[in-house]
Amino acid sequence: MSTELKVAVITGASSGIGKATAVALAKAGWSLVLFARRADALRETQAQCPHPDKVLLVPGDVTNEQQVIDLFQTAVQHFGRVDLLFNNAGISHSAAPLDEMSLATFQNVVDVNLIGSFICTREAMKVFKSQSPPGGRIINNGSIAAHAPRPHAVAYTATKHAVLGLTRATALDGRAFGITCTQIDIGNAHTEMAAGHQVGALQPDGSMRAEGTFDVQHVADAIVHIAGLPLDVTVLNFNIMATTMPFVGRG
Template sequence: MKSILITGASAGIGRATAEHFLAKGWCVGLLARSIAPLEEIAAGQVGAVVLPCDVTDASAVEAAFKQFMGKAGRLDVLFNNAGSFGTAAPIDELPLEAWRAAVDVNLNGMFYAARAAFAEMRAQSPQGGRIINNGSVSAHAPRENAVSYTVTKHAITGLTKALSLDGRSLDIACGQIDIGNARTALLEELAAKTPDNPPPMMDVRHVAEAVYSMATLPLEANVQFMTLMATKMPYIGRG
């Protein structure tokens, strides 16, 4: 049975992806802070491993990966997905604690998960695996009043490139999926605030399918960067 660990698996893109991989017969590590939704996803699923964990706690992340390895035996894929949009504000109005919180989740948390996955993939036999980082359209073109999200997602692009290079000789592939406007509860909530001008959205299942496509490639092949977004989203030229 192939295995994947998904951070931020309790809702949105993470949950949709977890459910897709479970339906495909994979062993799926469900990692998030809230245990109740993880247990709901895992109910009746033989391959589900519930891993309650805060990604901003490096020691807890390492322990969760060790727990998953004890259940699955190996780690084929990490979907490094957990993230937070944070506080919307111009830079001079952004509280410093909000900046630090965004960096802690979107950058430190993804670094901790990638670090733990890289170590397991390097040590296991046969060696290797795949790390898929969830970037964002904001890793290329920012939205207004989203400085903390934009900066941290740009940093994830650097993380992806560094992991690709450092993992090359170890059969550890790393790629990034940059997603724009997948229909999740969070985006629906934001859209409800502008009912006269709702943002274009796509079904979140397309993201799950794209991650599955990236995950099932042989390690000799890699999707380095993929941008998947609602077709009518103002990304090109949005500035």
């Protein structure tokens, strides 16, 4: 599929997977709308893109409904359409046994990882249905935790399982309108969030063990490939992880 005049909205674009994906999509010819809370970090992402003039920065928070509504209105006003939403914004939390986790911590993770993804998905689908030609693609940043939990990670695990349901429901509801949805489940890409796993990660048997990581560029390249597929092709689930990560047989 030609990427000429193709427009991608990326949340959490200020660092990690979001930043790497933004740069990779820009190199592939996409125009970008980058959304995150830190305007200075968004400018750093923009500066790494080959054509900064094709990158629109919109500082904001995925948990703020009006800011997300404004995000998509701004994207359409600036570029005329939206072809891709990468629901990347997400947070984790400090490891804690379920019975010691505060409600405030749990709700905060739900608000960012699940509610934020829902609001962005809803607004993207409105645009996809109304534009000409209609249709579009959504890619949700899931996790290995959408299938198998880490110890003491109940809020993160619960939200990533919920994102899997959101992905499937979006794919179903979008089917008749040329709207596809993918969940990319990433295991130990080398980002700030996963860097600690190289030192030691808590295992189900209570031990701490260093885990392998891999270059985040491979994630970005996978997303560019999925984004470039025609809309009559859906990749419902895509798993990419460090070969030595303890996932198969975890626990």
